[in-house]
Amino acid sequence: MLKRMASFLIPALACIGMWTTVSWASVNVYAEGVYTDSDLVVYLYVDVDTDPILSYGVKLAYNHSDLGSPVVEKNSKDWYFGKQASPLPTPNAEPDTSTPGEIIIVGCKLDSEDPQAGVAGNRVLLAKVSFSRLTANAPSAELFLGKSGRYSNFVQVNGNELDETLGGAEKTNPIGDVTIFSRGDANNDSFINIADMSKIKTMMTDEVFSIWADCNDDGYVNFADMSCVSNRIPSTETNTIIVSDRTQTLIPSGVYTCVYGYSGINNLTLESGSVSRLLNFPGSNVITIQSDSSLFTVSRSGAAVTFEGTDGTILIIPVGTTGQQIIFKDQNLDLIIQSGQVMLGEQVVGTQSAAIE
Ligand SMILES: [Ca+2]
Numbered sequence: 563m564l565k566r567m568a569s570f571l572i573p574a575l576a577c578i579g580m581w582t583t584v585s586w587a588s589v590n591v592y593a594e595g596v597y598t599d600s601d602l603v604v605y606l607y608v609d610v611d612t613d614p615i616l617s618y619g620v621k622l623a624y625n626h627s628d629l630g631s632p633v634v635e636k637n638s639k640d641w642y643f644g645k646q647a648s649p650l651p652t653p654n655a656e657p658d659t660s661t662p663g664e665i666i667i668v669g670c671k672l673d674s675e676d677p678q679a680g681v682a683g684n685r686v687l688l689a690k691v692s693f694s695r696l697t698a699n700a701p702s703a704e705l706f707l708g709k710s711g712r713y714s715n716f717v718q719v720n721g722n723e724l725d726e727t728l729g730g731a732e733k734t735n736p737i738g739d740v741t742i743f744s745r746g747d748a749n750n751d752s753f754i755n756i757a758d759m760s761k762i763k764t765m766m767t768d769e770v771f772s773i774w775a776d777c778n779d780d781g782y783v784n785f786a787d788m789s790c791v792s793n794r795i796p797s798t799e800t801n802t803i804i805v806s807d808r809t810q811t812l813i814p815s816g817v818y819t820c821v822y823g824y825s826g827i828n829n830l831t832l833e834s835g836s837v838s839r840l841l842n843f844p845g846s847n848v849i850t851i852q853s854d855s856s857l858f859t860v861s862r863s864g865a866a867v868t869f870e871g872t873d874g875t876i877l878i879i880p881v882g883t884t885g886q887q888i889i890f891k892d893q894n895l896d897l898i899i900q901s902g903q904v905m906l907g908e909q910v911v912g913t914q915s916a917a918i919e
């Protein structure tokens with residue numbers, strides 16, 4: 563009985579920040595942030611190796627002239643006190659936003675049915691913090707231990723404290739990277755351009771997710787995000803073509819091209835490797851793609867259809883009830899809305915990308 567009580571006591575102490583044994587860090591703490599013109603969302607994570615931890619404590623420091631109205635959502639699925647299905651309030655664990663420019667978030671896992679279980683694994687979410695942006699300055703933040711002094715922030719199930727290894731002897735050093743880029747900057751180079759559309763395409767193939775590639779913030783990385791990025795490419799990065807008559811217009815490769823059609827029949831030829839988005843194309847247009855259809859997949863987001871070729875060609879085109887001809891090197895297909903369905907030839911175009919038949 564004594565042994566059972568002692569094994570329960572260690573995690574209980576860890577949860578309220580009392581244990582002081584020091585050990586080598588086996589955790590990696592970091593944050594990822596994504597912003598739009600109006601807001602910033604920061605996700606705080608920990609990687610924990612085979613030795614689970616019972617508690618965490620982090621402080622996110624930010625410039626309160628640039629960022630305001632912080633809202634904290636803790637991950638209560640992995641971190642809870644009592645039973646997972648019906649957790650008890652964790653003592654002293656409310657996020658502290660009382661000091662402008664600082665948010666202190668602490669939490670623990672103490673499962674009453676398995677007190678020594680702790681938390682381990684990669685990319686375990688601690689919390690999500692949302693801000694309003696108050697200025698146009700690029701947002702930034704730093705990550706520290708939640709509390710210094712005698713308080714224990716990161717504690718393993720065996721009672722070892724990891725704080726000094728993470729935050730130095732004074733426990734005041736930054737403990738991990740905070741990586742912040744804008745929504746849509748899939749390749750993390752601080753620009754929104756054609757390269758981000760290509761990066762999203764690669765990530766779809768590799769089934770990789772990132773908050774920056776999830777341009778439309780729906781939790782998935784897919785063609786809708788390529789379309790979203792194309793909307794965010796600034797005009798300085800865009801080659802704009804305004805079609806004024808029915809003569810053939812060539813869309814070059816190597817630059818993102820926004821094409822404004824005219825009300826008649828638009829005749830476009832897309833170079834292999836070109837990336838283009840067509841706007842205002844209501845008529846029975848003729849689009850020639852200088853590649854084989856076998857290289858392409860097709861999908862739709864609403865009534866915008868995306869063609870994507872392994873040769874790098876990307877075409878985003880609105881579809882309507884007037885048929886448009888898509889001419890590949892190996893076949894011609896009509897693109898049209900019929901009976902409420904987007905059709906490419908005999909093929910129904912769905913929201914999941916599919917090879918052209
Ligand atoms: Ca980029």
Ligand SMILES: [Ca+2]
Binds near residue numbers: 781783784786
């Ligand atoms: Ca998305």
